[in-house]
Amino acid sequence: MKRKAYDAVVIGAGPAGLLAAGRAAMLGASVLLLEKMEKPARKLRITGKGRANIxxxxxxxxxxxxxxxxxxxxxQAFASFFNQDLVALLNGMGLETKTERxxxxxPVSDKAWDVAEALVAWAKQQGVEIIHHARVENLIxxxxxxVGVMxxxxxxPERIDATCGIVATGGQSYPATGSTGDGFRFAGQAGHRIEPLRPSLVGIETHPAWPGARGLSLRNIQMTLWIDGKKQGTEFGEAEFTEKGLDGPIVLKLSRRIVxxxxxxxxxxxxxxxKPALDPQKLEARLQREIEKRGSGxxxxxxxxLLPPxxxxxxxxxxxxxxxxxxARFTGPIRKKLLLLLKELRFEVVGHGGWERAIVTAGGVSLKEIDPKTMASRKVENLYFAGELVDLDANTGGFNLQIAFSTxxxxxxxAARKLAL
Ligand SMILES: Cc1cc2nc3c(=O)[nH]c(=O)nc-3n(C[C@H](O)[C@H](O)[C@H](O)COP(=O)(O)OP(=O)(O)OC[C@H]3O[C@@H](n4cnc5c(N)ncnc54)[C@H](O)[C@@H]3O)c2cc1C
Known part of the structure; x- marks a missing residue:
């Protein structure tokens, strides 16, 4: 069966695809949104530990x-739609938001699910037709x-004709959510260069690993990255011990360079x-005081x-x-070693969480071949890209979702303005 032609077909109903489809429909385009999973926005529903840092x-x-x-x-993308626009859009749908540290x-409800449902309802209200279980195989x-998709x-396989196509298939991390990297193949089909794909915002595996401390989260600590023995950067904040290594905000921040x-x-x-608040002399003095107090223990x-249990x-x-x-055994050499273990506890990085656990994909469709003013392909007419599949990624803090929403x-x-020409 050959379906009727649409003004625009959007591939992938994640945050980028929902906004692309909704905005095009709002401006009068007939829009079909194709999602291969049984539900739209599966990844969005698990963001921010289920709370969605939008x-x-x-x-x-x-x-x-x-x-x-x-x-x-x-x-340009941020000039057309930024953080306040997103908050206003969501509030206008009745979804209250709050700003934290x-x-x-x-969302005030602390439920990522609510954000996904609100955006799906909004896109439908704009007139977007959404089909689930619809996996795009190829661009035509x-x-x-x-001119269309298969x-x-x-x-x-079924052919669907459309004047414009917007590829919003996401990256290739957390593949169980539907983001399996199909869009990179479509972009390749259209002659686009793909910058090397790497997992980013990902936990690390270390040697030694301390599985006994699994789940322990340490706040206000400092992590230093060493590459070939040279100091390459520090981050201050929170890290967590895992079965095989370390995770948490400061690890994620350094993970791009580590990978x-x-x-x-x-x-x-x-x-x-x-103990980043104490320099070595102050820490030594503190240790001396503790030894004097607890020397008989x-x-x-x-x-x-000095440490969590x-x-x-x-x-x-x-x-x-x-x-x-x-x-009383804490004499010279042991005391020195303890000071070192408190101020510079070293781990070799022997692996990372990989695609299964990375929060985002670094690399993607080359920026050189996309027009930043429109997100249009510079290679193929009437083709657009949006969201994580583009070679852009960010630190944690809500920036990655905003990139998807804005692009x-x-x-x-x-696409809608081009159609109106
Ligand atoms: C665990 C986790 C937590 C996160 N938390 C946050 C957070 O709190 N804040 C933040 O800013 N970012 C967060 N992120 C990152 C953020 O979720 C992504 O950057 C964002 O979802 C990217 O949006 P997207 O629309 O480009 O792609 P996706 O959300 O990946 O959506 C792409 C959609 O395309 C569909 N699709 C793929 N191929 C096809 C095909 N061939 N045919 C049809 N459909 C297809 C997929 O099924 C999917 O629904 C988190 C990511 C993870 C994994």
Missing amino acids: TNMKPLEDYLKEIHPEPRFLR GERVF LEEDRF VAGPGA DARAAGRKVEVSLDL TCGDLLRA QLIEVYARALGQSPAAPA GWLAGES
């Missing part, structure tokens, strides 16, 4: 510092012009400073005064002591 209220210049590799590319915005291109069906350095075959280490008693065993082992041994909005608007 955007960040920081000003534009601060945003640009959080984005890789070419933040200026987004100036670090200017991060969440004629003489460097987009969609897998129960029988033979790239490992891929280049370099030796990567991280070190933790558990055990090593365990002394360590407990989950770390007592591992620290005692690393110092070659039993927690039950007398604290989606601009792509939908540009």
